[in-house]
Amino acid sequence: MVTSIHRRAACVLAATLCGALALAIPAGAQDAKPALRKVRLQLNWVPEPEFGGIYAARQDGLFAAEGLDVEVISGAAGTPVPQMTASGQVEFGVVSGDQVLTLRERGGSLVALFTVFHTSPMGVMVPEASPHRSLESLWKSDATVAMEAGLPFVRYLNKRFPGGKVKLVPTGTGLAAFERGTVQAQQCFITAEPVQLELRKVPVRVFSLAEGGYDPYTVSIATSEAFLAKDRAACAAFVRALRKGWASYLKEPAKYNPSIHKLNPAMSLEAMDLAARKQHDLVAPRTGDEVGWMERGRWVTLAGQLKELGTLKEQPAVIDAVFWNAPR
């Protein structure tokens, strides 16, 4: 009897060990896969279609396929993304081209890796009924314009249209002051504020700053020089996933907008779809380049403009250090 109990116990123990071993083999096989590299991407605004390719890459598992686990952190007005990225608090950040150059001059070694818009979506909008038909006409009037203080394009417009009498005020009221007519013009992203107003049946006219001669890389993704030097492979993998993500988003934004809408319910799906349509030609490559590819000449032009405007004391000694296009 005792022997039988011992035998039964031995069988149970052997079966348990076999089971544990069987479970352990696939777990071991899983462990054999290289662990995903955790990185953070800090946005400079709330989730919107201007970041569509990022969310598409995440939704389609493109970051994971490149060995990356990307945490996308939403931003807000005033989030110090350039400083956070340059100081290494996050690995990647969404910044504008002028911020890359100005921060580098002050010791923050940012390097641009990818640009969402090859043509800047920045503009100035006026009501459709406005008498102003051009930036020059607006800038030489005594209109009140809502515009973020310190933006280089304000200096650009002052220089381009000297003797302007516009009164500049902050944009803190959102669209309320514009809709009430308290301000006669407001800075905008061609793909954002005019879209919201169009859906509210408020017709506006938009003057593109790019067409006006100031066309920096806007909504660029940058990293720090230190991170690029330390982990160039991760940067290249990140850019590859972004390129694929953006290519997918450009083809089929409606597939990805619902997940962006979940993160930013304040912007309707209808507005997101419209914004995606409006931004398409500003993002999709004009030539055979990849999405997000940056041209050296554009950086040289921007550095020259910022020097001329007094935003930069000196042009960067080596412009190629300012940006890095990951190999195709």
Place this chain on the structure above:
Amino acid sequence: MIARLLRAALPPAIVVIALIAAWDIAVRLMQPSEYLVPAPLAVARAFLEQRAELVPAALRTAGSAAAGFAIAAAAGVLAGSVLAASRFLMRGLYPLATLLQMVPLVAIAPILVIWCGYGPRTSIASAAIVSVFPVLAATLDGMRSTDPGLAELFGVCRASRLQRWWKLELPWAMPSIVTGLRIAAGLSVVGAIVGEIVGAFAGDASPIGIIILSAMRENRTDLVFASVALAAAAGFALFGLVSLLGWSLLRRWHASAG
């Protein structure tokens, strides 16, 4: 008098100098990038280079803060006196008044722009809103603590309500009101800057709030520090003026002015 002022100014001056020296030593040792922490000398240089813009800007901000403070002082003392006069009003309105203190100013500042328009009016309104509650609360507390014996004496002498307020309750509450005014003075500068950040005109007539915004956008941390130091100086000046006023009102009869 001068010797007394010097004696009062010496300890904070020593602390400020020691802090600046520590800041300078820390920057020299750790050598952070200029965009993260500028050295004190860099801040001083930014101030000297931009003084033609910074000093008038600080005066504009101080003007808005002073106007907002004056409105808050008048409204706070008046409202505190009215609430102190009626238990019913106090129970009904005081909780609502405390809401003023809890309202996040940053959230309502854009609405102030819509109501008051762009320019100093928004900054003044913002300064007044943020600084009214300390004055109101201090006035109410001061008046409610009036000596009941003296109140009875005024009653026996058939003093009118106005006489009782002017000759008994207001003087009795004065030390408390002065304390409230001192707190409100510093807050009014904060309120004015918040108002400027959403509703001031940029350009030649920029106040400090706009210069801070602009300097942040341009990664000019040295200029941000210089602007903040000037704003603090404006707040300190207002605080000093209120303290001086309080001292001159109380020195003859109250121990707190000693």
